[in-house]
Amino acid sequence: MNLTVTPEAITHLKQALSRNTDATAVRLGVKTSGCSGYAYVVDYAQAPTDQDLQVEFDGLPVVVDPISEPLLAGTVVDLKVEGVNRTLRFENPNVVSECGCGESFAVGAAVPL
Numbered sequence: 206m207n208l209t210v211t212p213e214a215i216t217h218l219k220q221a222l223s224r225n226t227d228a229t230a231v232r233l234g235v236k237t238s239g240c241s242g243y244a245y246v247v248d249y250a251q252a253p254t255d256q257d258l259q260v261e262f263d264g265l266p267v268v269v270d271p272i273s274e275p276l277l278a279g280t281v282v283d284l285k286v287e288g289v290n291r292t293l294r295f296e297n298p299n300v301v302s303e304c305g306c307g308e309s310f311a312v313g314a315a316v317p318l
Contacts, residue, residue, distance in 0.1 A: 206269060208233070208277055210262040213284040214293060218247075219265050225249050230259070230266035233282065234273035242311045243276065245295050275299075276312055 210218070218231050228249030238244035250268045253259055257268040269277060281296040299312045 206258050206260055206274060206277075207279050208260065208267075208269070209281045210265065210267070211281065211283040212263070213286075214282045215263050215265045217284045217291060217293070218267075222249065222265070227251050229253070230268045232257075232268050232270075233277065234270050235276045238309050242309060244309045245293075246273075247293055 222228055222231055228251055230250040230253060232246070232248040232250040234246040234248075235243045236246050250257070253268040254270075256271050258271070258274055260267050260269070276299060277295075277297065279298040283294045283296065285292045285294045297310070300310045301313045302311045303309070
């Protein structure tokens with residue numbers, strides 16, 4: 206899969222995963238949401254399914270479901286730090302528009318769904 210997770214995001218996600226003893230991986234994906242169509246999902250995976258794509262970034266296990274995979278193709282996941290706040294930021298080349306509040310996004314017609 207063509208997905209990149211920066212070293213800062215890897216460190217952040219490893220720490221979060223270590224606090225959730227039931228999880229075996231971090232799940233990255235998208236869901237239908239908001240006024241633009243999709244929103245990013247960051248969750249824990251207790252048991253990846255047979256359909257999940259499983260990848261590893263410097264020891265961080267990550268799973269992506271098959272519906273999210275084309276929507277995340279080429280995406281860079283980074284950690285944005287502003288003061289005491291930490292937020293994962295998705296730089297996705299498939300996004301053609303975002304809602305005004307930044308909670309959801311739309312993808313171009315070239316992305317297979």
